[in-house]
Amino acid sequence: MKTNWYEKKINDLLSIGGYEKPELQQDSLKLDSNENYVISKQFQNDLISGAKKKSDVREYPLGGVERLIQAIGKFIKIPSSMIGVGNGSDQILDLILANFATTKTKVLTSNPTFGFFEERCKLYSIPMIALPFSNDMKLNVAEFKKQSKNADILYLDSPNNPTGFQFSKADLQKLVKSFDGLVIIDEAYGEFSKYSLANMVKTQPNLIVVQTLSKSFGLAGLRLGYFIANKQFTEAFTKVLQYPYPLSTLTIEAGILAVEKPQQMKDSVEIIKKERQRIIETLQKYNTFEVFDSEANFVLFDAHGSYQRVFTALFEQGISIRKLGKIGNHEGCLRVTIGTKEMNSRFLLAIRDLLR
Numbered sequence: 001m002k003t004n005w006y007e008k009k010i011n012d013l014l015s016i017g018g019y020e021k022p023e024l025q026q027d028s029l030k031l032d033s034n035e036n037y038v039i040s041k042q043f044q045n046d047l048i049s050g051a052k053k054k055s056d057v058r059e060y061p062l063g064g065v066e067r068l069i070q071a072i073g074k075f076i077k078i079p080s081s082m083i084g085v086g087n088g089s090d091q092i093l094d095l096i097l098a099n100f101a102t103t104k105t106k107v108l109t110s111n112p113t114f115g116f117f118e119e120r121c122k123l124y125s126i127p128m129i130a131l132p133f134s135n136d137m138k139l140n141v142a143e144f145k146k147q148s149k150n151a152d153i154l155y156l157d158s159p160n161n162p163t164g165f166q167f168s169k170a171d172l173q174k175l176v177k178s179f180d181g182l183v184i185i186d187e188a189y190g191e192f193s194k195y196s197l198a199n200m201v202k203t204q205p206n207l208i209v210v211q212t213l214s215k216s217f218g219l220a221g222l223r224l225g226y227f228i229a230n231k232q233f234t235e236a237f238t239k240v241l242q243y244p245y246p247l248s249t250l251t252i253e254a255g256i257l258a259v260e261k262p263q264q265m266k267d268s269v270e271i272i273k274k275e276r277q278r279i280i281e282t283l284q285k286y287n288t289f290e291v292f293d294s295e296a297n298f299v300l301f302d303a304h305g306s307y308q309r310v311f312t313a314l315f316e317q318g319i320s321i322r323k324l325g326k327i328g329n330h331e332g333c334l335r336v337t338i339g340t341k342e343m344n345s346r347f348l349l350a351i352r353d354l355l356r
């Protein structure tokens with residue numbers, strides 16, 4: 001009998017572990033996955049009922065992706081020939097890694113970087129060079145430039161999950177220009193930050209900018225991400241990799257309606273940015289935590305030796321945040337998503353009571 005190669009493969013896969021999801025707690029205040037609760041439930045209801053009216057799921061969504069790409073192009077003011085879509089931006093990142101990288105392709109990124117991306121590199125045995133954040137949770141652009149000579153793919157989530165850090169626009173542009181491999185800039189949280197590199201794709205053929213409707217539009221459950229890249233990459237991706245019907249009819253129709261009416265998204269982003277400042281300032285006041293600046297819809301803070309206690313005490317009160325633990329020299333990192341004013345106040349009150 002032949003050696004059971006597939007059992008070995010199954011064991012190899014199981015040993016990787018995979019992306020760790022937060023613990024599901026019924027009726028909790030969910031501040032653990034960077035979702036957007038500020039955008040109204042009505043926005044979502046209108047999208048879903050509008051999409052339902054346009055859908056006939058007995059049919060494959062022939063021409064649907066093309067219409068969605070047109071609508072996204074109008075929304076971001078980029079030609080549709082430079083846009084592709086995916087089942088969440090996760091799937092876009094996965095398809096790029098699976099098809100462009102090998103076990104010899106070196107990926108340059110930060111440590112920490114987006115967890116799913118890191119896990120996918122492990123899955124495909126793609127070697128990673130991960131440059132650490134400094135003590136004040138910043139990255140050193142000179143260090144990236146130095147290391148870029150040894151790398152084939154540069155991946156940066158900008159802003160970074162979980163730190164909230166983003167390079168200055170000038171620094172990131174310089175870094176991208178100096179890199180001659182493939183550059184993936186993941187802007188899942190781009191709307192909450194100061195800038196996007198989407199327009200740079202027009203002059204930088206090795207750049208792929210990935211965005212999503214999960215965060216700013218509050219549509220994480222719709223699973224709709226997209227990218228902006230040069231025409232040849234986009235054509236290869238759409239015709240060969242992402243083919244023939246990658247998105248459901250309902251996702252396509254709801255996605256079109258969402259990007260046609262972005263005002264509610266923009267309003268929610270403004271509220272979240274203000275609330276982010278309130279959370280940062282309030283947490284800083286306690287002098288117990290080290291709180292880091294953020295350009296995203298979450299805030300990272302180091303609760304030092306008491307992070308387990310803080311996490312558990314919040315969890316027991318039905319408030320779920322993300323426990324990260326050690327990041328660099330910071331022992332007890334926790335990440336909290338910015339929710340509605342009421343959610344944030346409940347979180348801050350619980351913290352106040354804990355520190356009494």
Ligand SMILES: Cc1ncc(COP(=O)(O)O)c(C=O)c1O
Nearest residue numbers: 088089090157161188212214225
């Ligand atoms: C940096 C980053 N990129 C991509 C994603 C995935 O988003 P999507 O819901 O579009 O798959 C996330 C989700 O948390 C993220 O943090």
